[in-house]
Amino acid sequence: MDRNWPYVATGYLLTAGVLGSYTTWLLRKLRRADRLGAAAGGAPQAAIAADAGASAGERVS
Amino acid sequence: MSAQSRSVWQTALGAVAALAVGATVVMALFVVPADGGRDAFVRGTGQGDAYRLLFLHVPSAWLAYLAFGVTALASLLWLFPRTRALHWDLLAGASAELGVIFTGLTLALGSLWGKPIWGQWWAWDARLTTTAVLFFLYLGYLALRRVGGSPEQRAMRSSIAALIAFADVPIVHFSVSWWTTLHQDGSVFNAKMQIHIQDTSMQATLLLGVAAFTVLYAYLVLRRVQLLAVEEGLAERELEAAIAQRVAAAGARPREAVSI
Amino acid sequence: MTILSDALAVAGKDLRIEARSRVTLGQILPFGVLVLLLFAFALDPQSRLLPNVAPGLFWIAVLLAAVLAVSRSFAVESEHGARDALRLSGIDGASVFLGKAGAIVLELLALEVVLLIGTFGLYNVNVRGLEVLIPTAVAATCGIAATGTVYGILAAGLRVRETLVPLLVLPVTAPVLLGATRAFDDALTGSTGDAWPWVQLLVVFAAVYVTAGIVAFESLLEEA
Amino acid sequence: MPVVSTRSAVCVLGRFPALAGADLDVAAGEIVLLSGPNGAGKTTLLRLIAGLLPLRSGSATVLGVDLRRDRRSHRRHLALVGHDTGCYDDLTVRENVRFGLRSAGADVRQADAAIERLGLAAQSGITHRRLSAGQRRRLALAVAFARAPRLLLLDEPHAGLDADGRALLDELLAAASSEGRTVILASHELERARALAHREVVVDAGLLHGGVLETIDGDVVAQGTKVEAAVS
Numbered sequence: 108m109d110r111n112w113p114y115v116a117t118g119y120l121l122t123a124g125v126l127g128s129y130t131t132w133l134l135r136k137l138r139r140a141d142r143l144g145a146a147a148g149g150a151p152q153a154a155i156a157a158d159a160g161a162s163a164g165e166r167v168s
Numbered sequence: 169m170s171a172q173s174r175s176v177w178q179t180a181l182g183a184v185a186a187l188a189v190g191a192t193v194v195m196a197l198f199v200v201p202a203d204g205g206r207d208a209f210v211r212g213t214g215q216g217d218a219y220r221l222l223f224l225h226v227p228s229a230w231l232a233y234l235a236f237g238v239t240a241l242a243s244l245l246w247l248f249p250r251t252r253a254l255h256w257d258l259l260a261g262a263s264a265e266l267g268v269i270f271t272g273l274t275l276a277l278g279s280l281w282g283k284p285i286w287g288q289w290w291a292w293d294a295r296l297t298t299t300a301v302l303f304f305l306y307l308g309y310l311a312l313r314r315v316g317g318s319p320e321q322r323a324m325r326s327s328i329a330a331l332i333a334f335a336d337v338p339i340v341h342f343s344v345s346w347w348t349t350l351h352q353d354g355s356v357f358n359a360k361m362q363i364h365i366q367d368t369s370m371q372a373t374l375l376l377g378v379a380a381f382t383v384l385y386a387y388l389v390l391r392r393v394q395l396l397a398v399e400e401g402l403a404e405r406e407l408e409a410a411i412a413q414r415v416a417a418a419g420a421r422p423r424e425a426v427s428i
Numbered sequence: 429m430t431i432l433s434d435a436l437a438v439a440g441k442d443l444r445i446e447a448r449s450r451v452t453l454g455q456i457l458p459f460g461v462l463v464l465l466l467f468a469f470a471l472d473p474q475s476r477l478l479p480n481v482a483p484g485l486f487w488i489a490v491l492l493a494a495v496l497a498v499s500r501s502f503a504v505e506s507e508h509g510a511r512d513a514l515r516l517s518g519i520d521g522a523s524v525f526l527g528k529a530g531a532i533v534l535e536l537l538a539l540e541v542v543l544l545i546g547t548f549g550l551y552n553v554n555v556r557g558l559e560v561l562i563p564t565a566v567a568a569t570c571g572i573a574a575t576g577t578v579y580g581i582l583a584a585g586l587r588v589r590e591t592l593v594p595l596l597v598l599p600v601t602a603p604v605l606l607g608a609t610r611a612f613d614d615a616l617t618g619s620t621g622d623a624w625p626w627v628q629l630l631v632v633f634a635a636v637y638v639t640a641g642i643v644a645f646e647s648l649l650e651e652a
Numbered sequence: 653m654p655v656v657s658t659r660s661a662v663c664v665l666g667r668f669p670a671l672a673g674a675d676l677d678v679a680a681g682e683i684v685l686l687s688g689p690n691g692a693g694k695t696t697l698l699r700l701i702a703g704l705l706p707l708r709s710g711s712a713t714v715l716g717v718d719l720r721r722d723r724r725s726h727r728r729h730l731a732l733v734g735h736d737t738g739c740y741d742d743l744t745v746r747e748n749v750r751f752g753l754r755s756a757g758a759d760v761r762q763a764d765a766a767i768e769r770l771g772l773a774a775q776s777g778i779t780h781r782r783l784s785a786g787q788r789r790r791l792a793l794a795v796a797f798a799r800a801p802r803l804l805l806l807d808e809p810h811a812g813l814d815a816d817g818r819a820l821l822d823e824l825l826a827a828a829s830s831e832g833r834t835v836i837l838a839s840h841e842l843e844r845a846r847a848l849a850h851r852e853v854v855v856d857a858g859l860l861h862g863g864v865l866e867t868i869d870g871d872v873v874a875q876g877t878k879v880e881a882a883v884s
Binding site: 444445515518 | 702703704724725727728731734735737738739742747751752755757780795
């Protein structure tokens, strides 16, 4: 790496931070909404889908 | 498709997105050579390592445009009576949200690249300027989505706003690029954002980056729509319960005959 | 053509209200001139900077005033439920759009005349190229009024109207600011030939948004 | 063929079910009183009939138009006087009435007669801003009556009116009914309104009692016969 590495590092960390936190927020909210839905007599399969997807999503972040 | 198999698909999509993005990062940071080689960078004919930012910048920019295109398409499908369904509005909203995120990233990454190469954080480059206008256009769109009302009202309002914003994109792009070519400041714009592709690994990495971000977008937009749909469903169920409650409450009271 | 005569009735009503309430004359116009004055304070008037940037400052002042004019135009409709009365009257959405946008165009053109005189006086600019300045101003104003009216009805009746309208209108009208400023610049520096492509851009912009307004206004009036 | 006919009409304001299944029939020439506590859904019902609000479920037909398909084309034949006057502050009484007529495609020369009839002749050149609450109510009624609509929807029309104004309003409504025009009014002035109305429909928590016509037809009502509400 030449002397511009701080810019490159900032760019990559920023991207990881933004996309990672958005994904985490999204999946957490999905899980909570699904639990609420299930509590209200809603579709439990949606909750399963959310939990299954969550692990994949966290790898993304 | 059953919920079970849908969740499997989604998990797979998420995993592919994660792997592809990871692979892009590894390729971009550790595999491809510096632009023009170290000597070229020292001599000032190459961009050295700074250009590695473009492996994120270019896919982000592509995604921003794709996301806004999807928003416009979904809005059109909502407006067209034969395909009118609320999930198009949810898709438009989800896609615009991701579009704004990717537009923001594009601007930030462009600035980070511009500082070492142009010597300044911001240059009035046509594409950068257009992207900045886009960012605010869709920020306004997202603000409009949050103002309340029934789902149908929101869908009508936002789908028309989305198409108005989308119609503006070519006009903005055209006027801005015209403006910058007419009044160019010279030296600052010598370094173009394009990568001088001397190496197939660069090309492959760029393509991989675009593909990876596209898959990531697909995964995120699906999940976002899902979240919006669940929330919409909850609100809908509350409303149904409220209607039932009103009916029951009124029915419980004695109905005295009214005569005049 | 009932659409056009209905539009005239709506525009006449709006202009009559403005003539009587004097909000445009008494508040929006002074605001525009004030913006011109503040630019001079912010940029050193002693330097040769002001005459050079005068076209841009003029159009920024116009845009800010236009946002106020749009807000005012829809405040009038929501004051005593007039919007519902307008819907109930059975008047066509396209007429309402053309009428309200037309009234805003006339108000803004009047405002631009004053602001232009202000710009020439305050920024020490020589008047040249009126044959370019006038079509530029008309085309740009039509574009601004059309987008403003569409977004005005989108945000009408919302509590956040005052803050939402600028956020929606200003980015969309960015090409107008760009084009009108360049055309004015060319006109004032005497290279009128360079200005015509910009005027064409402004005409295209106005055509796109006037059409969009005519098509979409009915749905927005009814369902948004 | 009733002028207004709704079945299980559900109307939602934002996320609130303001109307939870309204069944209402109104025959031509009838004066129907909507009574019920605040928040029962009277205003919502009137706005639904006017076509200002969409139906969530159920059906509504007004002046022969199915509101599920078309909420606009019947509007030229009806007038709604709501809590707001629908007028412009900076226009005079005369200009407001004329604009109301003009925008409805009616003859603006009827404006002065309507103003005269509502007792606003002296205020004809005064702006809406300077009118008192009662005068504003009279102006709103003038705009509505000037168009001579087939269906009059009145939301608390007596509110703010003085004794003369109330008597005048009753007179106008009776006259409209005898001309075959239909009137639906929501009111808390029960004694006054009951004396005027042919039928009372109680709106309670978004539901209607006595809304459906079972035993009468338009003719009976048009003769001014008081009809007992058909209530289960």
